[in-house]
Amino acid sequence: MEVKYLIDIDPSGILVRYNVQMEKEMTPEEAAEELYPKDSLIYPVAKAIFEGEEDDVVEGLQKAIDSGKDPIALINDSLMVGMGVVSKLYDDGVIFLPNVMMSADAMLEGIDFLKQKAGKAPEVKGKVVCHVAEGDVHDIGKNIVVALLRANGYDVIDLGRDVPVDEVIETVEKESPLMLTGTALMTTTMYAFKEINDKLMEKGYRIPFACGGGAVNQDFVSQYELGVYGEEASDAPKMADFIKAHGDNIVKLREKFHKH
Amino acid sequence: MAVTRCTKMAYSSADEMVFGKATKPVKAGLGLEIGAGYTTPEVNYAPRPEAGASKEKLIKEYERITTDIMARMVQIGAPSVVLETEHVQQMSNHPDWGAAVAHAQKTIMEDYHDEYGIKCALRHTIGDIRESRDYLQLRGDKYNTFIEAFEQCAQNGADLLSVESMGGKEVFDYAILRNDMAGVLFGIGVLGSMDMEMIWSDIADVAKKNNVVAAGDTDCAQANTAMFIAGGLLDKNLAHTIAIIARAISAARTLVAYEAGATGPGKDCGYENSVVKAIAGVPIAQEGKTSTCAHSDLMGNLTMQCCDLWSNESVEYHGEFGGTTVQCWSETLAYDCALMNVALDSGNEKVLRDMFAASDMYRDPQGYVLAYQNAYRVGEAIAKSGNDIYVRAKNAALESIAIVEEGAKGKLEISRFETKALADAKAAFEGLTDDKDKFMSDCLDKYKKEVKVFLPENYGL
Numbered sequence: 001m002e003v004k005y006l007i008d009i010d011p012s013g014i015l016v017r018y019n020v021q022m023e024k025e026m027t028p029e030e031a032a033e034e035l036y037p038k039d040s041l042i043y044p045v046a047k048a049i050f051e052g053e054e055d056d057v058v059e060g061l062q063k064a065i066d067s068g069k070d071p072i073a074l075i076n077d078s079l080m081v082g083m084g085v086v087s088k089l090y091d092d093g094v095i096f097l098p099n100v101m102m103s104a105d106a107m108l109e110g111i112d113f114l115k116q117k118a119g120k121a122p123e124v125k126g127k128v129v130c131h132v133a134e135g136d137v138h139d140i141g142k143n144i145v146v147a148l149l150r151a152n153g154y155d156v157i158d159l160g161r162d163v164p165v166d167e168v169i170e171t172v173e174k175e176s177p178l179m180l181t182g183t184a185l186m187t188t189t190m191y192a193f194k195e196i197n198d199k200l201m202e203k204g205y206r207i208p209f210a211c212g213g214g215a216v217n218q219d220f221v222s223q224y225e226l227g228v229y230g231e232e233a234s235d236a237p238k239m240a241d242f243i244k245a246h247g248d249n250i251v252k253l254r255e256k257f258h259k260h
Numbered sequence: 261m262a263v264t265r266c267t268k269m270a271y272s273s274a275d276e277m278v279f280g281k282a283t284k285p286v287k288a289g290l291g292l293e294i295g296a297g298y299t300t301p302e303v304n305y306a307p308r309p310e311a312g313a314s315k316e317k318l319i320k321e322y323e324r325i326t327t328d329i330m331a332r333m334v335q336i337g338a339p340s341v342v343l344e345t346e347h348v349q350q351m352s353n354h355p356d357w358g359a360a361v362a363h364a365q366k367t368i369m370e371d372y373h374d375e376y377g378i379k380c381a382l383r384h385t386i387g388d389i390r391e392s393r394d395y396l397q398l399r400g401d402k403y404n405t406f407i408e409a410f411e412q413c414a415q416n417g418a419d420l421l422s423v424e425s426m427g428g429k430e431v432f433d434y435a436i437l438r439n440d441m442a443g444v445l446f447g448i449g450v451l452g453s454m455d456m457e458m459i460w461s462d463i464a465d466v467a468k469k470n471n472v473v474a475a476g477d478t479d480c481a482q483a484n485t486a487m488f489i490a491g492g493l494l495d496k497n498l499a500h501t502i503a504i505i506a507r508a509i510s511a512a513r514t515l516v517a518y519e520a521g522a523t524g525p526g527k528d529c530g531y532e533n534s535v536v537k538a539i540a541g542v543p544i545a546q547e548g549k550t551s552t553c554a555h556s557d558l559m560g561n562l563t564m565q566c567c568d569l570w571s572n573e574s575v576e577y578h579g580e581f582g583g584t585t586v587q588c589w590s591e592t593l594a595y596d597c598a599l600m601n602v603a604l605d606s607g608n609e610k611v612l613r614d615m616f617a618a619s620d621m622y623r624d625p626q627g628y629v630l631a632y633q634n635a636y637r638v639g640e641a642i643a644k645s646g647n648d649i650y651v652r653a654k655n656a657a658l659e660s661i662a663i664v665e666e667g668a669k670g671k672l673e674i675s676r677f678e679t680k681a682l683a684d685a686k687a688a689f690e691g692l693t694d695d696k697d698k699f700m701s702d703c704l705d706k707y708k709k710e711v712k713v714f715l716p717e718n719y720g721l
Contacts, residue, residue: 007611007614007615007617007618009618009622010671011622011623011671011673014618014619014622015622015623017493017673017675018493018494019493019494019675020673020674020675022494023675023676023677027676028677090496093494093496094496095496096496096497096498096499096677096681097437097489097496097497097498098436098437098438098439098498101437101438102438102439105438135349135350136349137391137393139433140433140437140485140489143433143437144437147437160393160394161393162391162393163393186306186348186349188306188307188309188311188312188348188349188350189349190309191309191310191312191313194309215306215576220309
């Protein structure tokens, strides 16, 4: 029984539930069904990825291999296809972030399985280095960024949290990633981003440095040459895709991703 | 200090709860009494990024901040103010830095108090520095530095001691991104509560020894993380129905500080504080429309319903047209408090309280459950099994689910996604054991395997 309050209002005059109004007619499962590939060997893998069922992913992959499919080709032909369904429905607002995270876990399990079967590593879309600013241990935002990048086919060097500036520089020198990401919750730790920027510039690197999180804002990130501000974790794979398609021009990246 | 569990409600009905009054008011600082019939602004701030470069620069920054706030409060005739300094990591890692900042701030506040009689107090919120790069390190050397930071701040001018502790966060962070309700319950309700018991017993001892106030904790690291991930109405990162379950559980965790000897006022970002106030009767700080400088929360007015301190969460120190940010936000807070204090003086506080609640309670399931009548129900669910930290946290989750379900039959609109997430969560909680030992054993097995940064020894397990 709903509790009665002293002041009884008609909420429809006070607020608008835009999300309820905009809700899609289809359930997420129905929407996914329309996007799955028709190939009878690929379909169960893609569906298991969407459902985040790791055991079903491996089982589906084994059947596909038994039927003659190449393990390495299955990464792009089945796992990434399944993740593509997940990413599209997330971007369309049909499913929530935990669905993506569970699907990404299942996909990584599938990739490990296929690597073992093939005995070699697959080609990846590109390499990205991710870290949380020195002095800052809040890493849930970075973890989401890492999962979304991996889900989109990128090889991520995850340096973890509270990462010293020099370690970030050394990793960039060693790995030559197409992009560096940094997250921070606190204003005093995000100042490390500027130090990283300055040291990279000194060494002649012009790598896009995607920054976001808690107290980080576009004005701050715009102050240093390599900085590109990401408002949402889901901007990270979009930025990486943009770099692959259009090059690492930071002015263009800012035009595309800076919203304010 | 022995822990005394809360098994009864401090108020006999929800309707007794109002802003500015607590059953157990707290005297603090220079002439201030919190929850004693009036509300007080609590101003919170962050230094500019470059100010952390040295101890001297930080002290100077906090001196400017403190002077700006005190001067503006006097300029507009505010009768009382609390300043909250949330430590930047340098101040807690080097307790002498935090102590020097507290001393500098308190010196300025004493001057204003002496000259104008303004009632004021200084809260220092120590950073939870108990971590290494790879793991939370809740016990050991870091813990000693952590407690030393409380000690030194208490000795050098801080009147109220607080923290936003991190216990349980490693499991929670993993679980919340996977709709794993057992993990959310284990992280917040069990691990978090166990850690709180340890630290707040010690913080309460420090406070007692130094004749200052152990003011309380918040589940910012977990429940607010869920709230922030959930975001606004159009965001699709986490169902808001899941976020309110995390919040309900967090009340059982936040309560532990008071069971271990804290007396309040609870921290501003503890949106679970209405539940805690209902059970423990302690004064609380809250934030809402005046914390939009820090984040958006879908309950800008509702949170004022029974606050004793009214806060702006945190604002970076810099210039605005109306002065520095701390001047602008402290003035806004002070006017809000003046309105609440007029309501108290004129006997209209319950009308204003209900207007605050009504304006936001249908905005989203989170505000609906936290509306004081429903918050009281969550409190009752916790108190009825107050001696068992697991069962009471589970009760809180189930009660919040029941409240949202009831609301959805009435004026609370929720989306189909949120409804499904709620139903899935309900099934998950109903499938859990009532036996704490069995739950612990199951969770230890599961999360030791799945969460590589989870170290049971952090919790004495």
